[in-house]
Every structure is written in structure tokens, then in C-alpha cells.
Amino acid sequence: MxxxxxxxxxxxxxxxxxxxxxxxxxxxxxxxxxxxxxxxxxxxxxxxxxxxxxxxxxxxxxxxTIFENGFTLSTLEILLRCLPAETRRDLGIYELLPTGPLLTSYGIYVKSILLEMLFCFVDRWLGENLPDSNTPKKKRAIVRALLEFFNTHNNSGLNKLEIAGLHINRLWARNYEVIFDSSNWIENLQVFVIRAAFDSTSFINRLADVCTKITTLEIDYFNFDGAPETDEIKAALRLITAQKKLRSLTWSSVVSVDPTKLLNALSSISRTLEHIEIEHTDFSNVLSLCPLAQCSNLETMVFKECKNISEQAVQTLEAQQKLTKLKEVKLIRCSHFEALQSFASRRNVLQQGMTFDLPLY
Incomplete structure (x- = not known):
């Protein structure tokens, strides 16, 4: 009562x-x-x-998380109205926005950015309202102003950045480098997701120079040309090794990329890594999974649509006897993984037959 x-x-x-x-x-x-x-x-x-x-x-x-939750042109217009009046005048958009106060300064809450979505909506908004000034320079200026506002007016700052589509043309790679004009928030980035990104070597290398505090990293490259190691893959591996606090790593590539390079990169994050997910990878040339055994805090290993982990590779993993915190080994649509399956069964940590349409983490 x-x-x-x-x-x-x-x-x-x-x-x-x-x-x-x-x-x-x-x-x-x-x-x-x-x-x-x-x-x-x-x-x-x-x-x-x-x-x-x-x-x-x-x-x-x-x-x-507004960028992940039904972002529209009206949403962008609200965020533009949150900018200081002087900034809107400098950008030449003051007269295009509705007048009157907002219920709250919505932009101060933004913590997660899908950068390609932001650029695309700025492009659409300019195309409808200022078609003659819809240039790459104008778009970058507006995006830069929004990023600076999100970061400086949010007490905890931006913490997640997701980019995709750098393969569309080289202009996107140049567009995305506007984030380095606000390097103070990049330095504190915690979650970074990059998908389908070609022509991004310079961008990722610069990110590796600046970002060392990422806790969740998702690298989803599609290597259409079948080359075993592109410059983008090298840059991605360098980004991994630069981290000091990485707890969750997702690596999604194609069968032609040598996973040994990825496993070797784990040595730099062996003390912090708790979750690793590897997708679309062929382990035929991997003779040892010892780098995984060095990850003393590892709790979850996920292999999705991978193939060919040998008995020899698993034997060296099991001989280490260091994965004392391992709770789950998830095998999803994998082939020729019987050795790892047996290892996980003996440890009583095997998970199979999962619902595939649910995110794993």
C-alpha cells in the first residue's frame, strides 16, 4: 500500500x-x-x-543513441538548432532553421555517432535547403561543428564512433578525417566500429596514433580482391596493437586473410581482452592457438562461419592451461572445427545451436 x-x-x-x-x-x-x-x-x-x-x-x-534509433531529417534539423546562434550564422544556415526555443538542448545528450549517416543526412538537408552551396567543404564544416558541439557540451563526451562506406570513393575517406579536428574526444573514444572500408589506410593509421583507450573494437572488412593482406588490414592490426584497454574484439574478414597476423596482435592486449569474435576466417595455416591462451582474462570466444582449426593448433592451446576464466566457446556455422569443439566440451564451455539472428554481444 x-x-x-x-x-x-x-x-x-x-x-x-x-x-x-x-x-x-x-x-x-x-x-x-x-x-x-x-x-x-x-x-x-x-x-x-x-x-x-x-x-x-x-x-x-x-x-x-539517436543515430541508431530512427534518425531523420527532422532529427538533424533539431540538432542543428542546438548549435549556438553564432555558429549557425557562420555556417550560413541560421535563416533556414525554425526560430523559438527547444524543450531541451537535445544535442548535449549525443554519445554515439554513425558518421556516414551524419554526412548523408547533412548532404540531403543541404540539397533541399542550400543546393548551390552543397559542397564537400560545406558538409565537412557542418559535421565538424556538430561533432565539436556534441563533445564539448556533453559532460561525459562522445564514446562511440561507427564508420562505413569508405570504399564508395576516396572523397569519403577525406570527409571522415574531419574527426581529427576534434582530437580531444577521439583520444577518449571507447567503442569503434568500421565496416567495408577501402581507401582507409591513412585514416586508420591516424586513428591508431591517437586512440589507445578503446574498449570495444569491431573491424568488418570485405576483401573482395582476395589479396591475403591489404594495407587496410595492416592498418587495422596496428590499431589493435595500439590499444591499452581493449576488452572486446570482433574481426570479420574473408578466408584469404591470414589469421596468424591477428593472433599475433593479441599479445599486446592479452591482459585486458575478455571477448573475441572471429568471422569468415580460414585457419588452415594456423599451427598454434597459443596467442589466445595468453589472454588470461578471456571469458568468451566466438567463431562464426570459420573453418579448418587443426588438432595440432588446439593441442598447443590446451597444453597452456591458462584460460582459467573461459566461460563460453561459441561455434556458429563452422566447418572442420571438431578439435576445438572437443576442447570446449572437455572444459564444459561449449555453446552451439544458437539463434543466429540475435547479436552475440
């Missing part, structure tokens, strides 16, 4: 902020397996109507 001091209509307002945050994060966010859980937009819009405290918390959760 509600106490007389807290009648039912005031219960929501009486909840401590920390409890409120736990409730919304646990019950209004999708997919517990993801690194950054994406909030359900409609549910958060409803909770925002309860009172001022619920509004502020709901908007902070929703807009922290």
Missing part, C-alpha cells in the same frame, strides 16, 4: 534518480546482448510525459 506521505500520483516523482535510470535502462531498451543498448523510441517518448525528471532522463537515454 502507498504511504500517506507518497500518494500514488506522486510515486513517480519520489523515485531517486539512480533508481529511475535503472528502471528505464532495464525495461525500455532493446536487446540486452548489444554493447550499447538502443532505447525504444515510443516507450521513451511516453515516459518523458510523466514529469520533468522523467523527461530529462528519457531524453538523455533516447538521444545518446
Amino acid at each position: 502507498p504511504s500517506p506521505t507518497h500518494p500514488p500520483q506522486n510515486l513517480a516523482a519520489a523515485l531517486p534518480f539512480e533508481v529511475l535510470e535503472m528502471i528505464i535502462n532495464d525495461h525500455l531498451c532493446e536487446n540486452e546482448y548489444t554493447v550499447i543498448r538502443v532505447p525504444r523510441r515510443k516507450a521513451l517518448m511516453n515516459t518523458a510525459l510523466v514529469n520533468k525528471n522523467w523527461f530529462n532522463l528519457s531524453m538523455r537515454i533516447l538521444w545518446s
Whole structure:
């Protein structure tokens, strides 16, 4: 029964902020397996109507991952309105935006950026509103202003960056280098995802020079030309070895890329790595999995659509007897992995027959 001091209509307002945050994060966010859980937009819009405290918390959760949660041209326009008036005038967009105050400065909550989406929507918005000035220079200036605003006005700063599509043309690689104009937030980047990125060697090498605090790294390259090791792959390996706090690594490539180079790179992150996922990789030339055994905090190994791990490679892994924290070995659509399967069964950590359409982490 509600106490007389807290009648039912005031219960929501009486909840401590920390409890409120736990409730919304646990019950209004999708997919517990993801690194950054994406909030359900409609549910958060409803909770925002309860009172001022619920509004502020709901908007902070929703807009922290707005790029992953139904981003539209109207969303971009709201973010542009969050920019200082002087900045909007300098960009030449002040007269194009609605006047009047916003309910809150939504841009201060943004923590996760899908950079190719940001560029594409800026391009569409300029194309509709300032077609004559829709140039690469103009787009970069607007994106740079937004990134600087997100970082400087958010107390905890931006923490996730995802890029894709650098293979479309070399202009994208030059576009994406605008992030280095705000290197202070790049230095503190925690989650980085790169997909289908050709012509990105310079970009990734510069990232490796600046970023050493990434905790979650996902590298998803599609090596269409079949070359065993491209400059992009070398840069990606260098990015891995530069990390000091990496806990989760996903490596998705094609069968032609030598996984020995990846395994060797693990030596630099052996003390911190807890989760590794390797996809679309042929282990035919791998004679030892000892580098994995050196990862003393490793809890989960995932192999997806891989093939050909030999008995010899697994024997050297088992002989180390160092994976004391290993809890799960997940094999998903793998072939000729019987040796690793037997090893995981003996350790009682094997997971198979999983639902394939759910993200693994």
C-alpha cells in the first residue's frame, strides 16, 4: 500500500534518480546482448510525459543513441538548432532553421555517432535547403561543428564512433578525417566500429596514433580482391596493437586473410581482452592457438562461419592451461572445427545451436 506521505500520483516523482535510470535502462531498451543498448523510441517518448525528471532522463537515454534509433531529417534539423546562434550564422544556415526555443538542448545528450549517416543526412538537408552551396567543404564544416558541439557540451563526451562506406570513393575517406579536428574526444573514444572500408589506410593509421583507450573494437572488412593482406588490414592490426584497454574484439574478414597476423596482435592486449569474435576466417595455416591462451582474462570466444582449426593448433592451446576464466566457446556455422569443439566440451564451455539472428554481444 502507498504511504500517506507518497500518494500514488506522486510515486513517480519520489523515485531517486539512480533508481529511475535503472528502471528505464532495464525495461525500455532493446536487446540486452548489444554493447550499447538502443532505447525504444515510443516507450521513451511516453515516459518523458510523466514529469520533468522523467523527461530529462528519457531524453538523455533516447538521444545518446539517436543515430541508431530512427534518425531523420527532422532529427538533424533539431540538432542543428542546438548549435549556438553564432555558429549557425557562420555556417550560413541560421535563416533556414525554425526560430523559438527547444524543450531541451537535445544535442548535449549525443554519445554515439554513425558518421556516414551524419554526412548523408547533412548532404540531403543541404540539397533541399542550400543546393548551390552543397559542397564537400560545406558538409565537412557542418559535421565538424556538430561533432565539436556534441563533445564539448556533453559532460561525459562522445564514446562511440561507427564508420562505413569508405570504399564508395576516396572523397569519403577525406570527409571522415574531419574527426581529427576534434582530437580531444577521439583520444577518449571507447567503442569503434568500421565496416567495408577501402581507401582507409591513412585514416586508420591516424586513428591508431591517437586512440589507445578503446574498449570495444569491431573491424568488418570485405576483401573482395582476395589479396591475403591489404594495407587496410595492416592498418587495422596496428590499431589493435595500439590499444591499452581493449576488452572486446570482433574481426570479420574473408578466408584469404591470414589469421596468424591477428593472433599475433593479441599479445599486446592479452591482459585486458575478455571477448573475441572471429568471422569468415580460414585457419588452415594456423599451427598454434597459443596467442589466445595468453589472454588470461578471456571469458568468451566466438567463431562464426570459420573453418579448418587443426588438432595440432588446439593441442598447443590446451597444453597452456591458462584460460582459467573461459566461460563460453561459441561455434556458429563452422566447418572442420571438431578439435576445438572437443576442447570446449572437455572444459564444459561449449555453446552451439544458437539463434543466429540475435547479436552475440
